[in-house]
Amino acid sequence: MGTEFNWFSGVAEIAAPCPPGLAADRGLQPFFEAPNAPEWGAALPRWLYHECLHFWQLASSRYLQLIVVAEWERVFAFERDRALPRGARYAYGSVGAGEPFSVRDLVECLARFWDVHTRGATRILCEEDNDLDGRLALIDAVRYEGGYSSEEFDGVMRSGRDREVYARPYHWMRERAAAAPAVRELPGSMESATSWAVNLLLPIAGFVALNTEAPVAAFVAAFDRGLSPDGIGIAAGRRDRRLSINLDWLDFWPVLAPGLARAVRRIGLHTWLGTAGYGVLENPALSAHPVYRHLTSRMNALNDVLRNMRANRVFNPPRDDSGNIGDAFLLRELAITRQDYWPVFSLPGQPNFRLLLGSLFAPPLVRFDDAEIPATASTLSEWPWPVDGPTLANAVHQSEARLCALRNAEAAARFGVPLDAFVRA
Amino acid sequence: MASTEARIEVRLELPQEVLEAERLIASPDYLLDEAKALPPDPQAMEARFIEPVTLIASLTLFILAERVLHFALTRGGQGVMVDASTKPPRVSALAGVPQGFVLLIHPDGKPETVRADLLPAGLTDLLGKALKIGN
Numbered sequence: 001m002g003t004e005f006n007w008f009s010g011v012a013e014i015a016a017p018c019p020p021g022l023a024a025d026r027g028l029q030p031f032f033e034a035p036n037a038p039e040w041g042a043a044l045p046r047w048l049y050h051e052c053l054h055f056w057q058l059a060s061s062r063y064l065q066l067i068v069v070a071e072w073e074r075v076f077a078f079e080r081d082r083a084l085p086r087g088a089r090y091a092y093g094s095v096g097a098g099e100p101f102s103v104r105d106l107v108e109c110l111a112r113f114w115d116v117h118t119r120g121a122t123r124i125l126c127e128e129d130n131d132l133d134g135r136l137a138l139i140d141a142v143r144y145e146g147g148y149s150s151e152e153f154d155g156v157m158r159s160g161r162d163r164e165v166y167a168r169p170y171h172w173m174r175e176r177a178a179a180a181p182a183v184r185e186l187p188g189s190m191e192s193a194t195s196w197a198v199n200l201l202l203p204i205a206g207f208v209a210l211n212t213e214a215p216v217a218a219f220v221a222a223f224d225r226g227l228s229p230d231g232i233g234i235a236a237g238r239r240d241r242r243l244s245i246n247l248d249w250l251d252f253w254p255v256l257a258p259g260l261a262r263a264v265r266r267i268g269l270h271t272w273l274g275t276a277g278y279g280v281l282e283n284p285a286l287s288a289h290p291v292y293r294h295l296t297s298r299m300n301a302l303n304d305v306l307r308n309m310r311a312n313r314v315f316n317p318p319r320d321d322s323g324n325i326g327d328a329f330l331l332r333e334l335a336i337t338r339q340d341y342w343p344v345f346s347l348p349g350q351p352n353f354r355l356l357l358g359s360l361f362a363p364p365l366v367r368f369d370d371a372e373i374p375a376t377a378s379t380l381s382e383w384p385w386p387v388d389g390p391t392l393a394n395a396v397h398q399s400e401a402r403l404c405a406l407r408n409a410e411a412a413a414r415f416g417v418p419l420d421a422f423v424r425a
Numbered sequence: 426m427a428s429t430e431a432r433i434e435v436r437l438e439l440p441q442e443v444l445e446a447e448r449l450i451a452s453p454d455y456l457l458d459e460a461k462a463l464p465p466d467p468q469a470m471e472a473r474f475i476e477p478v479t480l481i482a483s484l485t486l487f488i489l490a491e492r493v494l495h496f497a498l499t500r501g502g503q504g505v506m507v508d509a510s511t512k513p514p515r516v517s518a519l520a521g522v523p524q525g526f527v528l529l530i531h532p533d534g535k536p537e538t539v540r541a542d543l544l545p546a547g548l549t550d551l552l553g554k555a556l557k558i559g560n
Contacts, residue, residue: 002440002475002501013501369500408523412538415506415528421538422504422523 003047005054007064008071009399010291010364012051016044018368027378028052028366032358035118042127046115048366053111053348055363059295060345061210062272063103065286067092071403072289078406084413099216101168106219109169110206112157114349121152130159150195173198173223180227186236200235200248201226201256207346208260212271218264225263226256244325249347250332257346273342290395291364294386301383302344302360306337326351365396431486431558438463438517441476443496455492456483463519477519486558489516490549497527497541504541509555510534529555 003015021030021039028048030037035045058064067090077085093104101109116124125132132155154174158167177183177197178190186193201223209219226232235256240247261273286292313334318327333352336343344353362378374396376389385392408422415421437457439447444460451457463477484492496518497505504522508515508530522528527539529551539551 015501404523411521411523414521415530415536415538417528417536417538422526424525424540 003051005051005363006400006403007054007058007068008403010055010396011400012048012055012363012366014044014047014051014366014368016041016047016369018371018373019044022373023371025377027373027375028362029359029378032355035354036120036123046119046124049118050111050115051366052358052361052363053114054107056345056348056357056361057107057111057210058292059298059361060207060342063210063212063215064107065292066090066213068289068292069286075402075406076288078409079402084409084419096216100172100220101216103215105166105168106206106209106215109157109166110203112166113170113202116153116156117349118354121149121156124156125152128156128159130155150192150199153199154195169219170198170202173202176223177201177227180232182227182229182231182233185229185233196236196245196248197227197232199245200232200252203249203346203349204253204256205260207342208257208264208271208273211273212264212269214269217267218269218271221263221267221269222260225260231256231259240328242325242328246329246350247325247332250329250336250343250350253336253343253346257342290399291392294364294392297386298360299341301379302341302356305356305360305380305383306334306341306344310334310338365393431553432483433486433489433556433558434481434483434513435489435516436479436511436513437482438477438479438515438519439496440519441478443499443502443518444478444480447492454485455488458482481513482516486553486556487545487549490545490552493527493552494541494543494545494548497522497525499524504528506530507552507555509557514556531555532557 003013005012019040021037022028024030031040031045031048035049040048058068067088070088070090074085074088091103093102095102095105124130132151135151154170157170174194178194180197183193183197184190186196205219205222205226208222209215212218235248235252238251240251257273261271264271286295313330318330318334320328320331322328329350330352333343333350344350344356348354348357359378359380360383362373362375364375366373372393374389374393376385376387376392379385387395405423409419412419412421432454437444441460444457447455448457458481460478460480463479493505493507493516496502502524503518503520504524504526506515506517506520506522506528508517509532510530520528525541527541527548529537529539531537532555537555539548
C-alpha cells in the first residue's frame with residue numbers, strides 16, 4: 001500500500017512489481033547504471049531512488065543514526081521487561097518552536113530534490129501532465145538540449161504528492177534566497193539567481209545540518225551563512241564557465257561544507273564536520289543493530305573503491321578540457337573524496353557517486369510486491385557484504401519482527417487494549 | 426443476526442491510491458462521495474508517498490465488512506479502526522491499527538480487537554451489533 005524506507009529495519013518497500021531486469025543476480029546495479037531506462041517504467045524509478053536516498057541519508061547522518069539507536073534501545077528494553085519503555089524523545093515530524101519546518105520535512109525535501117534532479121524536471125512534468133499553467137510551452141522554446149529550467153525544477157519541487165511535506169523547506173529557501181542582498185546582486189534574472197542559490201546550498205547545508213543534534217536550527221544557520229556575499233557571492237564569481245550545477249557542487253563543496261559547519265558551531269551546535277578525526281562517523285551503538293552493524297564494513301568498502309578509482313587514474317587522469325563533462329565530473333569527484341567520503345553522500349545525484357552508493361549501499365533489503373532483493377545482490381563482487389544474501393535478509397526479517405512487536409504493543413496501549421491484543425498466536 | 430442488506434453511512438479514511446481502487450468497484454450498494462485531503466501524520470517517520478483522504482461512504486453492512494477485511498489484510502497496509510462512538514461511524518485504515526487486525530470501538534467507547542482472518546459473515550455480525558443496525 002505504501003512506498004517507504006523503514007529507518008529502523010533497513011527495508012525499502014516499493015509498492016510495485018519487481019521489473020524483470022532487476023530480478024537477476026546483479027540486484028539494483030542495472031537500475032543505478034541507467035535509472036531512467038524505459039524498462040523501469042515511469043513511477044518506479046523515483047520511488048526506488050527516493051527510498052535508496054533515505055538509506056544513504058541514514059548512513060551519513062549522525063542525527064538519524066541516533067534516532068535508530070534510541071529506538072533499538074526501546075526494542076531491547078521491551079524484550080527485556082515485557083513492558084512498554086518510555087516514548088522516544090526525538091521530534092522528527094513536528095515543527096519546533098520558532099522553526100520553519102520539521103526535520104522530516106528537511107529529510108524528505110532533500111530526498112525529493114535528488115529524485116527530481118535524477119529523473120529530470122521536464123520528464124516529470126510531462127509524466128504528470130503538468131504544463132505549469134501554460135508556461136511549459138514557453139520554456140520548451142528556450143530549454144537547452146537535455147537540461148531543464150529552474151522554473152521547471154521549482155515547479156516539480158512545489159507540486160505532486162506529499163507536496164506539503166516536500167515543498168515547505170523549498171518554499172522557505174526560495175523566499176530566504178530571494179530576499180538575500182548577495183543573491184539580488186547576482187547576474188541574470190531574479191528567478192534563476194534564486195533557484196541557483198537554493199540548488200547549490202540545499203544539499204551541502206542539508207548534509208551539514210543532519211550531522212548536528214538540531215538539524216533545522218543548523219540548517220537555517222548554514223543556509224543563511226551560505227547566502228552571504230562571501231558564500232554565494234564568491235561562488236557566483238568563480239563558477240565554471242560551463243554553468244553546470246553539478247560542477248558547482250563539486251567545485252564549492254570543499255569550501256562551503258566547512259564554512260557552513262563553522263556557522264553551525266557559532267550558534268552553539270556541535271558538529272563533527274571539520275574536526276580532527278573527520279571521516280569517522282560510524283556510531284558504536286549501531287553495532288548492536290542486527291543489520292546496521294554492517295555499516296562500518298560498507299564504509300570501508302567505499303573507502304577502498306575510491307582509493308582504487310584514484311589509483312586507476314594516476315597515469316591517465318581525467319581531463320577538465322576533454323570536451324566530455326563526465327571527465328570534468330570525475331576529475332573533481334576524485335579530488336574532493338581524497339580526504340574523506342562524505343561528499344559522496346552529500347551529493348548522491350552525481351552520476352558516479354550515485355553508481356557507487358547504488359552498488360555499495362543498496363538498502364539492506366528492497367521489497368517489491370513480488371520479490372525481495374537483499375543488498376548483497378547489488379554490491380560490486382570485489383567488495384561483498386560480510387554476510388551472504390539469505391543471512392542478511394534473515395537479519396532484516398528478524399529486525400522487522402522485533403520492531404513490529406514493540407509497535408503492536410504501543411498501538412495496543414494507545415487504543416486501551418491489553419498489550420498483547422495485537423499479537424498473533 | 427444483522428441483516429447484510431442493511432445500509433449504513435460511514436466516514437472512510439484511506440490513502441488516496443486505495444480510494445482510487447475502491448472507486449473501481451463502487452456500485453449502488455457502495456456509494457463513495459467526493460474525498461477531502463487529510464493532513465499528513467506529523468508522527469510518521471516518512472511521507473510514504475501516501476495522500477490521506479476522507480470521505481462519506483454509503484454501503485450495505487456486508488460490503489462494509491468485506492471492505493474492512495480487505496483493507497486490514499492488504500500487504501503493506503494497516504489494520505482498520507471502526508469507531509462506532511462517532512456520528513457517522515469512522516472507518517479508518519490510517520489510524521495506526523496493526524495490519525491484520527480490526528479495532529472495533531463500541532458506542533460506549535469500549536475497544537475490542539478482532540483478527541481480520543475472520544469470515545466476512547462473522548465480522549458482519551459484530552459490526553451490525555456495534556453499529557446497532559439490521560437487528
